[in-house]
Amino acid sequence: MKRLAVLTSGGDCSGMNAAIRAVVRAGLANGIEVVGIQKGYQGVIDRNYQLLTTRSVSGKLQLGGTFLQSARCQTMFTQPGQRLAAENLKGLGVEGLVVIGGDGSHRGALILQQHGIPVIAIPASIDNDIPFTDMSLGVDTALNNIVYAVDCLKDTASSHDRTFVVETMGRDCGYLAIAAAVACGAEYALIPEAPFAIDEICTALRRRYQEGRDNSILMVAEGVGTAQAIADQIKDRIGFETRIMVLGHYQRGGSPSTFDRILAARFGVGAVEALLRGEAGKMIGLACGQLVLTDLAQALAAGRKPIDPGLFRLARTLGI
Ligand code: F6P
Numbered sequence: 001m002k003r004l005a006v007l008t009s010g011g012d013c014s015g016m017n018a019a020i021r022a023v024v025r026a027g028l029a030n031g032i033e034v035v036g037i038q039k040g041y042q043g044v045i046d047r048n049y050q051l052l053t054t055r056s057v058s059g060k061l062q063l064g065g066t067f068l069q070s071a072r073c074q075t076m077f078t079q080p081g082q083r084l085a086a087e088n089l090k091g092l093g094v095e096g097l098v099v100i101g102g103d104g105s106h107r108g109a110l111i112l113q114q115h116g117i118p119v120i121a122i123p124a125s126i127d128n129d130i131p132f133t134d135m136s137l138g139v140d141t142a143l144n145n146i147v148y149a150v151d152c153l154k155d156t157a158s159s160h161d162r163t164f165v166v167e168t169m170g171r172d173c174g175y176l177a178i179a180a181a182v183a184c185g186a187e188y189a190l191i192p193e194a195p196f197a198i199d200e201i202c203t204a205l206r207r208r209y210q211e212g213r214d215n216s217i218l219m220v221a222e223g224v225g226t227a228q229a230i231a232d233q234i235k236d237r238i239g240f241e242t243r244i245m246v247l248g249h250y251q252r253g254g255s256p257s258t259f260d261r262i263l264a265a266r267f268g269v270g271a272v273e274a275l276l277r278g279e280a281g282k283m284i285g286l287a288c289g290q291l292v293l294t295d296l297a298q299a300l301a302a303g304r305k306p307i308d309p310g311l312f313r314l315a316r317t318l319g320i
Contacts, residue, residue: 003033004096004275005049005089008066009040009073009105013126013138013252015260016066016100021057022268023098028054030276035092040101041073041108044085049092061261064141064253070101076108086115096275098268100124100137103300106283110296118280120271121296126252129173131305132294133285137267140259142169142251143180149247150184150217157215160241163205163234165218167227167246175307176251177221181320182311187216189320190230192223193307198230202237209240266291 006023008016020036027034036052037043050056060067075081089097089112096118099109102125113119123130126142150166157164166186168176174191181189187208190196205216220227227244234242256264263286270284270291282293 001032001095001276003035003093004098004272005035005037005092005094006052006068006098006100007037007040007043008068008070008124009099009101009108010070011102011125011252012066012070013124014064014141014254015137015256015264016070016124017057017060017063018256018261018264019100019122019124019137019268020052020066020068021061022265023272024052024057025054026269026272030272032272035094036068039069039071040105041076041085042071043068044088045073045075045081047088047092062255064255066100072104073108076111082111082115086112086117089117096120096280098122098271098275102127102136103130103304106130106296106300110281110300113281113296118275119296120274120280121283122267122271123283123285126176127170127173128175129171129304130283130299131302132283132292132299133287135263135286137260137263138252138256139175140263141254141257142176143183144257145251145254146176146180146247147183149245149250150180150186150219153245154184154215154217157217157243161209161214163216163218163240163242165220165227165231165234165242165244167220167222167244167248169247169249169251170221170223172223173304173307174221174223175311177219178307178311178315178320181219182315182318184217184219186219186320188218189221189315190218190224191221191307194312198233199237202234205234205240206238
């Protein structure tokens with residue numbers, strides 16, 4: 001193999017730069033040129049690329065976002081677009097491609113694989129909804145961001161006997177909300193995977209304050225609805241002064257945590273080594289601390305990863 005390419009696609013997350021750097025360094029260490037594609041699949045279509053050197057990735061490891069930038073590319077949903085993407089990569093002499101992104105990006109990776117481009121996909125999405133990996137890149141940093149924000153909120157909430165409803169991202173997956181609730185000592189985690197009764201929550205909230213508690217935190221996954229809608233329901237039922245915080249895209253940014261930096265290094269090097277061994281059409285993942293490769297088609301057919309029942313039990317035992 002003489003040349004491989006790397007791209008980041010879909011929603012960015014922290015750790016993508018560290019993963020690009022690992023791909024570049026692993027490629028160069030094996031005498032392979034590495035081409036960085038700008039703006040995900042859009043860059044493949046537009047032939048928007050640059051040759052990456054150790055200098056190009058110097059100082060990037062600790063930065064959030066992705067210096068190659070990302071995009072959600074509509075052209076890749078069309079068959080002519082998919083053919084053009086594969087032709088462009090072949091024209092560039094690309095013999096292997098590393099795709100860093102979430103399930104939508106992996107779908108594009110599988111299509112390119114089917115058009116003859118050997119591909120390894122790296123799971124990168126704060127949602128942690130990609131199956132066949134315990135953790136996706138960016139999840140740990142997003143959780144750290146949430147925990148920092150909620151710790152700050154608790155200071156102000158307890159000064160005013162307030163209830164805060166905190167909205168996390170995650171699309172249809174409640175992982176961030178429930179994991180952050182455990183990490184922050186929140187009172188509730190409202191997630192799409194588990195039914196909840198707002199009346200019971202309101203009764204329990206009133207009881208907490210009667211017992212002398214000075215703050216309550218409800219984590220709400222965006223898949224359940226908005227923080228504002230939940231806050232309004234609480235106000236309507238028990239008249240509590242309730243404030244909201246919508247964490248939004250803040251969760252995706254910032255310097256990657258140590259865990260994400262090491263995971264990025266392992267995924268990036270592991271992806272290149274897999275391509276060198278002749279493996280392709282696979283997603284790299286982390287299972288019980290070990291790197292594993294899963295057939296991309298199988299991973300995509302499995303749909304969204306369900307929340308670990310152990311995490312549910314842990315949260316329930318802790319009273320969440
Ligand atoms: O999939 C990652 C994610 O951040 C989701 O948690 C969120 O629902 C979505 O992307 C937001 O997408 P966009 O960046 O297009 O607003």
